Amino acid sequence: ELxxxxxxxxxxxxxxxxxxxxYHLQKQNIDIEAWQKAGDYEIRYIFKREGQTAAFKYWVNxxxxxxxxFQxxxxxxxxxxxxxxxxxxxxDTTPVIVNRNNAGGILTQFExxxxxxxxxxxxxxxxxxVSKGLSDDEIITKIQHLEYRERYTIEKNGRSCVIDFEYDNSGFFGRVLPLEKKxxxxxxxxxxxxIVNNLKKADHVI
Known part of the structure; x- marks a missing residue:
């Protein structure tokens, strides 16, 4: 396709x-009909399903x-x-991890x-x-389920953060702790x- x-x-x-x-739209029988970069900062897509079309404009820096x-x-x-x-x-999609060392190429983010x-x-x-709060270029690559904490590795453009989310017996989240030097x-x-502060403020039932 590229x-x-x-x-x-x-x-x-x-x-x-x-x-x-x-990857996600072709599963719903929606094809990319056209792709165009207009100038330095504008990307346009036209998607098609049967006789229907929908065009999107995105911007890059x-x-x-x-x-x-988008518009x-x-x-x-x-x-x-x-x-x-x-x-x-x-x-509603999870990010796609592109494995460029593999001819098959595409891995969806782990379930x-x-x-x-x-x-x-x-x-x-x-x-x-957390998944929904991340942009397309921000990907959860690993989760470790530790005692009273979740350890996430999140990557963005080759850089990464390892962060612990602490929680208590009742399932309420407390501190968010980035691992020093990671x-x-x-x-x-x-x-x-x-993202986590918004989760707390929204009073999600967890």
Whole structure:
């Protein structure tokens, strides 16, 4: 697919953004009809399912990192229903990990351990909340279930943070502790703290 749209030599962030959409949407019989980079900072997609089309505009910064916002392109969208369907599908997906050493190439992010989920559903709630709060280029690569803490490894553009989420007997989360010398991305660290604070503020039942 990358070759088809001239993306074989594109920056990795742009490739990953494309692959994430292609991988999850093709499962719902939605194809990428067109892809275009307009100028230095604008990326456009047209998605198609049967006779329906939906066009999206995204923005990148000078390092080709995508901003979180996007916009509908009305002139190339003939189905608001398809547009909303795509938005919902992409909101609910886990990031795709692209393994570039493997011809197969694509690994979906690991599934949360079903046995742990059954025993401690609040830990799955944490996983879902953190996953949804992360951008496409921020990926959970490892979770260790330790005593009264979850240890997450989260990566972004080759940098990573290892962070402990402490919880008590009742399943309420307390401190968020980045492991010293294992977090080289302060912005990612701050974002994760913010995600967990929102989890607490929202008074989630966990």
């Amino acid at each position: 070759e088809k749209f001239g993306l074989a030599d594109a920056p990795l962030n742009i490739q990953d953004h494309f692959i994430h959409r292609w 000078g390092q080709n990192v995508f901003k979180n916002n 509908k392109l009305p002139t190339q969208t003939n189905s608001d229903e398809l547009f909303e369907t795509i938005v919902k599908i992409l909101e 949360f351990d079903a046995a742990i989920e059954e025993e401690k559903p609040f830990l799955k709630n944490l996983f879902d909340h 977090c080289d991305c302060p912005k990612l660290q701050a974002k994760i703290r913010s």
